[in-house]
Amino acid sequence: MSPLVALVVGLVLGGVVAATVILRYPRADGVAPDASMAVLPEAALARRLVDLMDPAVVLVDVDDAVLLANPAARALGIVRGTRLLVHDLLALAQDVRAGGSRRADVRLPGDLVGSGPRLVGVHGVRLHSGTAPPPGPVGLVLVDVTEARRSEAVRRDFVANVGHELKTPVGALALLAEAIEQAADDPEAVQRFAGRIAHEADRLGRLVREVIDLSRLQGGEPLPDLVPVQVDDVIAEAVDRTRTAARAKGLDIAVGGETGLVVRGVESQLATAVTNLLANAVTYSAGENRIAVAARARSGFAEIAVTDSGIGIPRQDRTRVFERFYRVDQSRASSTGGTGLGLAIVKHVASNHGGSVSVWSEEGLGSTFTLRIPLVAGLPTPASPADQMEKERS
Template sequence: MDVNAAVAAAAAIAGVLTGVIAMLAFRWSEREQKRPTRTSLHTDPVLPPGVDTVLSVLRSSAVVLDEADAVVKASSAAYALGLVRGGKLSVEPMLQMARDTRRDGEIRQVELDLPRRGTGRGEALAVSARVAPLGSRLVLLLVEDLTEARRIEAVRRDFVANVSHELKTPVGALSLLSEAVMDASEDPEAVERFAGRMQIEATRLTSLVQEIIDLSRVQNDDPLEDAEPVRVDELVAEAIDRCRHQAGSKQITMAAAGAAELKVWGNRGQLAAALGNLVENAVNYSPARTRVGISARRVAVPSGDLIEVAVTDQGIGISDKDKERIFERFYRVDPARSRQTGGTGLGLAIVKHVAASHGGEVTVWSSEGQGSTFTLRLPEAGAARDRALQHPDLDDEDGPTPESASYDPLPAPEVLP
């Protein structure tokens, strides 16, 4: 009995010890589960109260890092810019800034050029990064995308430089010619010759200033605020009248067709300037005794009918490399010829802005030695078209028809592809 009692007592003691050990192990496991780990920092609400709400309304890309450099919170914009990958901040200079700020608590800011991932073209992404401490353990990184702002600033800087250069040429010529007139005051023939040159340079200067004003206006104004149905045949007639003198001096025939009963919706003044620039370019860059044609037609598209106005010439044509840049401000295919014709290099830029602001576009087909076709596509004035179909007698009051205009309509010139 004594042996059996001893065995039973030992078994009881062993059972108690096992239970105690199991209970201690369970408590230890609970504490381990509650202890924050690197993985749990990604999901646990460790941000100070209200910070999450503030970050959600910021326009900047926001990233919050913990003491182990793991990402606690990141905005969708941060992922879109490629700042965060695999739960880590992927930009080493920004990561080093965060570590330095965590160490000394100082706010840091820097501008960086980052490679744009996925484009394959080596484009740079310009950003401004600002790092600040957030509480005792976290660091906040705010990143602003400066790429578009830098591009606009570069365009503005180039525009100012180009304007300065273009203005300097006629102004300098006028200064020299005025000195020449003073020196030749006793020579009537020389004075007359120099005065004629001064008139040419003054006209060029006036045209340049006016086109700069026109370009600024079409960029800043909303043409659809004062939009109205505009007859295409009236725009064509106005463009032909604008270039009649230049065309006559070069014996260039201007022909138009297809514009009857077509209307577009927009600002009449801007549309007239755009089409006038296309016709003027066609005349200026065409050899003598050639033909410039203006044709118009309605094109059905899913979003609504468009009006296409094509200006075709038999001029020198445009090379493939120049076609990519001809709508840039101050770009000239042939600078020497532009000086002879008085071109400013702003005409096609104005056409592009007018087309875009009216919900349309301008395209070009050209081949060197075969001529060019510029096509202006604009939304049709649908309401005006319906009204004209219901009340055809109202068309006679709107303005001259093609038959009564000051040019003879011919069959539509061929519009090259």
């Protein structure tokens, strides 16, 4: 929570608690509090402001009864009547009452929130300036930090993974440079080591490019405006980028499915995603196999499927292939030059476009990766080839 928000909350709670204390506790001379006192209109305005605030605000009495809870707090499910339901929040309130201001992260159970467990940052403040008993009420201000903490964890893991992955090609380049120096009198060895240096340099360059792409997709840069994009153009661009590598392995890329589909997105990102799927199919295919890419409209989405007849993916790895730096066969990573980021980039492109990516695979039979992107609403769906043939017959 920013210092400005904390200051505003403190001032507002001070006004609210002043009115609350006046109404709840008798005066020292035994006279009942006067509801027409001038503080009440100000307290009403302060209470209105608290109700409109995004942070959840709870005011807890000395006996742990809830004196005030704004709508944001009740939406979290932490308050029922005058009871605060989360034990950790009650414990924090007691600590604040005994020792002053406290800050802590508290995990809220999923059954309370209704959308899975949430993590909230809590700032507890004691609203009684005196040190002598009895202690006064405690204000708790809660801000949902679930996504912020998750992003921090992702960033830490990402930096750690990148550092680990960079060590391999950098270390290989250092060793190869040393080997060339020692083999200066052997032209064949120098040529062989130079080829390996070129391979590792290419791998390093690819890793750096994909790290940059992934960091952008994960929120490093704002997503450009989504505009209508022709799926045919995306597939054509991806096939053109991959054709040279496919021909080098004797593979054909067949294009089929429906034409004329239009999605809302960023064409360059979608082309990169389909290119990564095709490159993955080329990498793990061999012989005279054919790679197919086809598009179709289904349930408001354009489905772009890339199918190969390669080695397939073991069952235990199918749920993890979209993780950053995950490789099904670590022993082949060096020979294929893969970075383990290609499919992670596909996943983030799909997510940023409101879509998804899935995989079907059987070992020895091949794999099919399907990218689903929402179609542009309001446009007629092109007829499938079968529908077109039926129309021509009639």
